[in-house]
Amino acid sequence: MVEEIIKKSKINIHSMLRHGSVAVATLFIVGIFFGMKNVMLAFPIALTSTVMGRQNFQVKTFSKALRIIMLDVIIVLLAHISSLNLYLGIPVNFISIFMIMYTIVSPYDLTFYKPFLMLFIFTQYAAVPTSELHLRIMAVILGIGIVILGSVIKKVNEKSILGNSLTGVLKDIDFQLENILMGSYDKSLQDKSSRSMRDLAYKIYITRYKEYLTTYLGKIQFRIFISIEYLNLCLAEVNSKFESHMLNRKDIMELKEIVNGILEYKEGNLTYDNINRKLQTFKTLNLNNERKDQWTEEYIDARIVNLFDVLENIIKAIGELNNLGYKQINKVYNQWERTDMDKPKVVFKEYFDSNNIRIKFALRMSITMTISLFLGEKLGYYKVIWAIITIMSIMQPYYEDTKSKAKERVVGNVLAIVITGVVINLINSQWVTIGILVISLYLLYGFKEYYKISLFAGMASMCIASLNQNINVLIFYRVIYVFIGVIAVIFINRYVFPYKLKDGIDALTKKILRLRVQLINDAKAVKNDKFKEHEIRDLVIHSTLLSQKLYLRNLQCNYEETEEFINQNNRIVIGVAYNTLRYSEIKKR
Structure with a gap:
């Protein structure tokens, strides 16, 4: 129950x-x-x-x-x-x-x-x-x-979380192979796996420290992220080849068997020698025995030419994960450098542009809060801080998001006022008020929906204030200040350094394109001494996370061309990065 x-x-x-x-x-x-x-x-x-x-x-x-x-x-x-x-x-x-x-x-x-x-x-x-x-x-x-x-x-326990996530995605891939056999390839299942891998890319990103890209666990996470996503994207081509009879039912069944074997190996029900033997058999039957050592333009495209390497990479990553000691998990991996692209000295200069969303949002917030704090202190109105906090809480970079937050803020605060006011008026006990305060503080961090967060934050703040003041007086001021804050912030977001959602989508699209061009140019240098592996890794992480931002922004607009751009960019970036890094690894042997 x-x-x-x-x-x-x-x-x-x-x-x-x-x-x-x-x-x-x-x-x-x-x-x-x-x-x-x-x-x-x-x-x-x-x-x-x-x-x-x-x-x-x-x-x-x-x-x-x-x-x-x-x-x-x-x-x-x-x-x-x-x-x-x-x-x-x-x-x-x-x-x-x-x-x-x-x-x-x-x-x-x-x-x-x-x-x-x-x-x-x-x-x-x-x-x-x-x-x-x-x-x-x-x-x-x-x-x-x-x-x-x-x-x-x-x-x-990030190691355990990664293991569970890996199991879930591999099961989805196995299910997708079943769909291919039944002639019903599921694009939504591919998108679900891609979102899981984008979440994994974020986990890698937040492990960076000073000059280094990630930790020992992050190194494994990166290998799993890029290999699984490459395999996930390859399944669309597997489906296409199956439909055109370039692959037969037996090929798909053997691929399913390998994926299931990887799952068994991950769960400890199959040894490395056993899964490797299965993989070697798969390679002999389905792929050219000789590795593709020649660098061609096609090699950096996301194709099903080295599916064996992808599966082998996943197996090796799982082996590394199983052998990773808990003392090593959060230890910085000093063999992988990070680039300067997101360091303060670069970012500060890049975003210092009058048309950039960061500087517009910073100016809008600083102007609004400065005026609000000045008026609050000058006028000295009782509990005016509630209006100031309302403005601070619901002001968003985009005008559309601010309107959405404003509605949820009103709903959450009205519910908070009703619930807190009724309970405290019916049971006028300090202990009951403290009890509501404690429960609200816990529930405040249990939800993602903003109106629920606003509800419990409102209840907590009113309970604290009611320990020294009459609850009915507080209700009156709360209602007035919430509506003043909401009206003010909607007006400000519309006229003070405004920034619309479409502007953000356009800016993100341009940045993603710029990183993609940089990635492809870097990949072409793989044959010479100027090749920078660390830049390839950082570029694919940033490109993936920017695509996730664009995906979230587009949820409100539902632009079909933006959705297609995200999918196309994902295929190109993952294909280029995976094949380039794999080629570099083979070249070193």
Whole structure:
């Protein structure tokens, strides 16, 4: 019964327990030791926990934690300086918010900036005297300490997750081969496998550290990602050859047998010698015994000329995964360099363009928040922070996304007002209020839907406020400020440095094309000393992740030409990268 409710409501139990515990622990510990003025730090600290969870906090945990602590301390100090003088706060707020929005970003995690911006706004609005500033800094450091502790206690077993993901995709490939035999090739199944591999590409991306591309586990993830996706894309050509009688039923059955054998090997039911023997038989019967050593233009295209190598690569990757020790999983693999393409010195210059979405969003947010904070302080209205937080929370890079978030924010907050108001009015007990607060903080991190996040965030903030204020007064102000914030942000997104979804799709398409050209040009250098393997790897990861961004953006527009572009780009990029890296490996032998 409970499992059925969890499944229907789509609650993420792991996220709820992990990040909810961080929020509750921070709330009570900070409240007890550092006072109620610092209680609101629980929200940006818990949000830091969720963001770091998506950034693989297991790689170089201490270094990352130290950087976050230093960054948070700087933000708190800047917020304090801003609070000292109303007019001094204008340039300090603008510059600080712009730098947070422009520099503290992750290209593939659009919410990465939020905990840092939220920390600045909360600590600037709820200012403390200079004599108490050290307590606030200590509270922030303690909160990050709780995040680190939560990450150690709830350590994710990435090796096990990769193994389960690999099993799922191989089963889908086996099912696709069955479809081919039945004459019903399923394009949606290919797309499902591609999405799984794009998720894997993101896991590889977030393991990069300083000059190095990935970890020991990331190296295996990359091999699995590019090999499985190549095999997945090859199945369309397998289907075409089967339909044109260039492959017969026996060929497909033998391929199915190998895929099933790989699954058995992965589960430990088949030895390496046994699966290798099956593979050698498959090679002898279906492929030329001699490897293709000659470099041709066709060789860098995604074709079914080296299917044996693909299957062999997958088997070797599984063998490496099985033999990988847990101490090595998050250890940086220093034989694979990373390029400069996503390093701050390159990115800062690349995006500093008046037509770029990053600078437009940073300017829009910094202007809006600076004016909001100034007016809030100048007018001194009670709980005006709720309007400011509403603006900050629902303002998105794209106008269409902002409208969507605004609707969900209204729905979530109205539900929060009704539920919290009714319960607290019926049962006027501080313990009931604290109970609702704790439950809300946990549920806040159990869902992806924004209206549910807004619902539980609203309930939590109202419960905290109602511990010292009358709930009915709070309800009145909450309603007023939510609607003011929503109306303001829709107007601002439409007229202040606007950026439409179509603009974003066009910009992403151009960038993907530029990376594709760079990848093909790099691949052609494989025969000479100028060939850069590390650039090929980085380009295929970035191209894949940008395609995923484009896919998500296009979900709202449903442009057929964009969907076809994504599919075509995927075939070219994976084909070029796989065959180029494989050729380079063979050449070294």
